[in-house]
Amino acid sequence: MKYIVILIIVLYCSVNTFAQLNPQSKQITQKFFPEIETLENTTPALQKNKGFTDYDDLMLFLNNLVEQHPENIKLNFIGKSQKGYQIPLVLLATQNTKEKIKVWMQGGLHGNEPASTEGMLYLLDKLLNDSKYTYLLDDIDLAIVPMANIDGYLKQDRYAANGLDLNRDQTKLMAPESVSLKQAFSDFNPEIGLDFHEYRPYRKDFTQLSDFGITSLFDAMFLYSGNLNVPENIRTLTDTLFVENARRILDKNELKHHDYISTGKYGGEIHFNQGSTNA
Template sequence: MEKDTKEKFLKTICNNFLNLQDTDNYFRFPSYDFLIQKITSLDKNIFRIEKLGKSVELRDIYGIKFGKGPIKIMAWSQMHGDEPTATRAILDFFYFIQNHPEEFDDLINYISQKCTILFVPMVNPDGAEHHTRENAWDIDLNRDALRLTAPESKILKMVFDDFQPEYSLNMHNQSKYYGCESTGEHVELSFLATAPDKERSLTVSRKRAISLINKIVEKINALENQHIPMGKYDDKFEPRAFGDNFQAENSGLVLIESGYVPGDENEEKLRKLNFLSLIITCLYTDDLDYKKKDLQKYNELPAISEFYFDVIVRNATLNQDGKQFIADLGIKRELVWQGKSKYYYFGFISELGDLSTLKGFDEIDATNCIIKPVNTYNKSVQNIDEVKSLNYKELHKKGIASVKMDRLSLTKESTSMPLNILPIHEDWSPEKLSPATFLIEDSISGETKFIIVNGVYFPVNP
C-alpha cells in the first residue's frame, strides 16, 4: 500500500473514531463477563478464537487471531488486573475489523495479508475481576517470567513460544502522577523498547522496537494535529519481567503505558491513542528500516518519573502542637472499589514539606494563608438530593464544607461533591485533615480563600 494511502486511512480513522469504536464499550473498567460476551460474539470467519487455559480462579483466558500475513504481531493487555485501558482499545480493534464501513475494505485486506496478529486481552482475569494489580495468588505476573509460578504466566509464555512473534506489544496503565522530566508535562502515553540484558544491548529485535515506537509517536502527533505528551521509561534490565525476556528472545517488544489526560476521567482519549497505536503497528511494520538516527530520535523522548499530585497547596501556614510552620501540601485522590462495579474517591495528604520541585494538576498559592479545619453544617440531611439542594458556595464563605447524613453510602458521586459527607454519628476532628478536607484562610483578613473537599479544591468568591 502506498504511503499516501496509509496516511489517508489513518487520518480518516482518527477523525471518525467516535463512529468507528464499539459504543457498548463505554465503561472505564470492562468486566470479565463483558469481555467474554464480546469475544464469543466475534465472527468466526474473520477471527480465530482459542481458549488458551485458565486462571487461578478458573476463568478462561483467550487468544484471538486476525490476518494470515507473514509479519507476526502479538499484543496483550491487563497482565495487571487494574490496568484496563488497552483492553478497551483491543475490543475497539475487533469491532472495527468486523463492523468497518465499506470504505475501509482495502485497509482491512491489506492488514490481513501483511500481518497475523494474536491478541491476549485480559491476561489476568482474576485481577481484573477484583480490581487488583496482582493475580488471585497476589503474584505480580510481570515479575513471574523466570519462575512461571502462576498459571497465567505459564499461558503467556506458552503462547509466545508457539507463536514466535516478530513484534510484541505489552500494554499497561501507569500511575497518573508520572510526568516528563525535561518538560514538566503530564504523560499521556509512555513507551519502552525493553533491554534484552544487563548491558542494555542494541540487538536487532530492539532496533525494530525502537523504530516502531518512533513511528507510533510520529503518527500520533501528526494525526491529532497537536503535541501529545509522551515519554519513555528507564531501560534498566529486569530479568523477571516478560518484556525483557521476550526482547531477549528476538521479538521486537514495545511496552505501551497509558498515562493520564486531565479532565478525561473515563480515559476516552487514552483508549483512542491505544487503538491508533494498534492500527499504526499493523500498517507500518512492513516497511520499518532502522537507521542510526532512529536511536537519536528515540532517545529524545523525555524520561518520565513520578512527580505529580492532584493538588499542591504551596507555602501554607499550619499549626501543630501550638507551633506554626510553613509547608507545601501534596494531595492525591485514590480510587477505592466497593464490589465489582462501584467505586468512590478518597482524598489524602500524600506529602507535606518542601514540594518546590514537584507539580500539581491544580496548584494553590497559600502564601500568607493558614490551614484550618472546616465547619460542619448545623442540620443533618437525609439523602444526596438534599445535599445537592444546599447552596455550597454560600456555605463555603462561612467555612462550612461538611454535612452529616443518615445512612451514608460512599459512592463516586458522594465523594466528588463540594461538601464532605459524614455519617450522622461521627464528629469532625479539628486535628484530622484526612480525607483531605480543610479550608485555606487569609491570615490577615480572616476570609476563606479556598476550600479543599476530599482532595478537590474550590475557590471561595467573596
C-alpha cells in the first residue's frame, strides 16, 4: 500500500531564539531550560549573537555541506519566491541499493517561526557529520526544504510577499511558492511528510492558570491528519505508528509532548481547541 502521512510538528521556540533574548528572559530560559546551553553551535543562527539565518547564510551553509559530502547530498531548486529567491531543496541519501522509506521535511512555511528552519539545518548537520546519526540515511531517502517561505522568513513575517498564509494555501495554490512545493512534493512522492512549525511558550490566556508566565508545558506538539476527510486507516496509522514512535522517543528523553492545542476566549472563559480538525 502506498500511503502518505502528513504530520505537522510544532517545536518549542526557545532553541533558536535563545541568543536573541534580553538578559531577564535569558535568566528565565536558563533556569527552566538549562540544556539549551549544550546545543552545538552548528547552524548559522546559533553561531550569531543577533538575528536569524538569512538567505546568504542558508546558501553558504548548504553549499558547504555539498562540498563536504558530495556523495550523500544534492542541492536542487524547486522554484522562486515571489521576490525572486531560488527555493532550495536538499536531497539526502546513501549509495546503497536497499529499498528506502521516502521522507519529506519542510520548515519555515511560516516565516516568523525560525526554529523550524534552524531545526532542519541542525538535523542536516547531524545526519551528515555526527556518526551517532549518519546510519539513518541507510534506510531513508530524505528531501528537505529548510526555508519554504523565504520572503516571509527574511522579514520574520508569517505570510508570503502577497500576504497569503502558505499553510492555508495547500488546496487552492494561489501563491507561486505553494505550486512549487506541491510540484516538488509530488515529484519526490514521499511516504511520509513532515512540516515543522514553532510556537511561543508565552500565551496570554495561560497566565491565568498558574503563577508563572511561561506557559506551555510541551517540548513538542503534534498536529496530524485529524480531518475526517482523511481516510480512517491513514489517521489511525499516523497516530499508532508514526506519532506513537515519536512519542516514545520523546518520553525516553524526558521531553513533554501533546496533541496540538490552542486557546481562545469565549464569553469570558478560556477554551482549549484541538488543532487539525478543519478542512
